[in-house]
Amino acid sequence: MLTIDPRSATPPFEQLRVQLREQVRTGELAAGTRLPTVRRLAEDLGIAPNTVARAYRELEADGFIETRGRNGTVVSAQGDATEQQGQLAARAYADRIRQLGVGREVALGWVESAL
Amino acid sequence: MNPGVWFITGVLVLIILVGAVLIAIPAFRRFAVVQLGTSVGLAVPEHLEPALRRRLVGRTVASLIGAIVGLAAAVAALQTRLVPSSESTDVAEFWLVFGGFFAGASIAAAIYALTAKPARPEGERFARSGAVDLRDYLAPIDRLGARGAVALGIVTVLAATAVSGVGLTHSNAALSIGGLIVIAGAVGLVLSEWASRRILDRPQPAGSPSELAWDDALRAQSLREIVTAPLSLGSWGSLAVLFTLVDAADSAEVGGVATFWVGAVGLVIVLIALFAAAGISIATKPQQHYLRRLWPEVAAAAKVATETRMAALKAGH
Numbered sequence: 001m002l003t004i005d006p007r008s009a010t011p012p013f014e015q016l017r018v019q020l021r022e023q024v025r026t027g028e029l030a031a032g033t034r035l036p037t038v039r040r041l042a043e044d045l046g047i048a049p050n051t052v053a054r055a056y057r058e059l060e061a062d063g064f065i066e067t068r069g070r071n072g073t074v075v076s077a078q079g080d081a082t083e084q085q086g087q088l089a090a091r092a093y094a095d096r097i098r099q100l101g102v103g104r105e106v107a108l109g110w111v112e113s114a115l
Numbered sequence: 116m117n118p119g120v121w122f123i124t125g126v127l128v129l130i131i132l133v134g135a136v137l138i139a140i141p142a143f144r145r146f147a148v149v150q151l152g153t154s155v156g157l158a159v160p161e162h163l164e165p166a167l168r169r170r171l172v173g174r175t176v177a178s179l180i181g182a183i184v185g186l187a188a189a190v191a192a193l194q195t196r197l198v199p200s201s202e203s204t205d206v207a208e209f210w211l212v213f214g215g216f217f218a219g220a221s222i223a224a225a226i227y228a229l230t231a232k233p234a235r236p237e238g239e240r241f242a243r244s245g246a247v248d249l250r251d252y253l254a255p256i257d258r259l260g261a262r263g264a265v266a267l268g269i270v271t272v273l274a275a276t277a278v279s280g281v282g283l284t285h286s287n288a289a290l291s292i293g294g295l296i297v298i299a300g301a302v303g304l305v306l307s308e309w310a311s312r313r314i315l316d317r318p319q320p321a322g323s324p325s326e327l328a329w330d331d332a333l334r335a336q337s338l339r340e341i342v343t344a345p346l347s348l349g350s351w352g353s354l355a356v357l358f359t360l361v362d363a364a365d366s367a368e369v370g371g372v373a374t375f376w377v378g379a380v381g382l383v384i385v386l387i388a389l390f391a392a393a394g395i396s397i398a399t400k401p402q403q404h405y406l407r408r409l410w411p412e413v414a415a416a417a418k419v420a421t422e423t424r425m426a427a428l429k430a431g432h
Contacts, residue, residue, distance in 0.1 A: 034246040043318030044242035
């Protein structure tokens with residue numbers, strides 16, 4: 001979840017950048033997750049599209065997200081090569097589980113058993 | 116139109132009138148919001164209740180107007196003989212009337228969802244950090260069911276044309292009301308896919324997470340109403356074509372038995388498919404699909420609360 005407080009002394013672009021960065025760092029936004037379009041997020045948060053675009057640009061420069069043409073902006077895998085591969089595999093597993101409609105607890109149980 | 120079709124038309128008009136009267140009663144509106152909350156798995160926060168009531172009333176009124184317009188269009192088409200009507204298509208007329216009713220309601224729901232102006236909350240704003248798509252709002256049974264129903268309709272039209280092509284019937288059952296309903300279903304499917312994407316593109320300004328969750332719930336409900344049009348038209352078109360085919364078998368001089376079996380077996384398969392789909396739909400609670408996809412923690416809490424309530428009830432007995 002993202003939140004923007006217009007009364008805050010912190011500029012909206014910085015509020016957005018910090019929250020997205022923390023969500024990527026903590027894994028709340030997993031590698032491969034697609035972010036909303038600049039226009040859509042700007043409309044939802046009631047801020048200018050340029051503000052969102054600037055936050056996305058800085059996060060991309062810092063390696064947190066990447067732009068993939070028609071696929072939009074997605075979260076980059078973090079850490080070394082091993083960690084990145086693990087995160088991408090986890091994303092693929094989570095997507096498949098969602099497609100199958102399997103519950104979270106059951107899916108986590110399978111991972112535990114497999115490990 | 117035969118008396119039976121007039122009777123069904125009267126019942127549908129009565130349903131619309133009862134709906135219009137109920138939605139005009141303030142106490143019923145409040146009750147409807149609470150019922151909606153139970154259905155979609157969300158509590159109704161006091162500060163959101165008036166806005167939710169307004170949206171519910173707006174959407175219901177739009178759907179009722181759409182239903183009456185669709186019904187009137189279907190009756191007018193039958194009365195003015197814009198569509199072929201004969202004794203052998205009596206059953207198909209029922210499906211056209213039903214189709215007009217549901218398609219009208221779906222189109223109106225889509226127009227309302229695409230044109231209603233979202234409230235712009237003051238102060239803090241909340242938004243989801245991940246992108247969403249149609250799979251987050253529509254359960255597979257709804258999303259794929261609409262496509263499947265239209266595909267089924269097209270298959271029955273092709274089967275009827277093939278039966279006619281090899282000379283088993285004098286006339287093509289697809290060139291009847293049933294064929295027209297299937298075509299309307301195919302057009303409806305294209306329009307519903309377009310409208311669904313347009314709805315997903317609309318902004319969701321929210322002043323709290325619960326406001327966002329409720330917007331998701333209403334959005335999911337609108338999308339489900341929209342896919343009802345191709346779903347119902349495709350299903351009923353198939354049934355109408357097959358009924359016409361079975362009817363044509365009676366009057367066929369050659370190949371009557373073969374035509375009857377093609378139609379009867381087709382009818383049984385379509386009816387089994389429809390009942391199976393209805394069973395899956397009831398069992399999987401598609402109205403809460405969005406909750407499981409977008410708000411898994413809320414869905415999990417609701418599940419625990421339900422299980423606790425059920426356990427307490429069992430213990431009480």
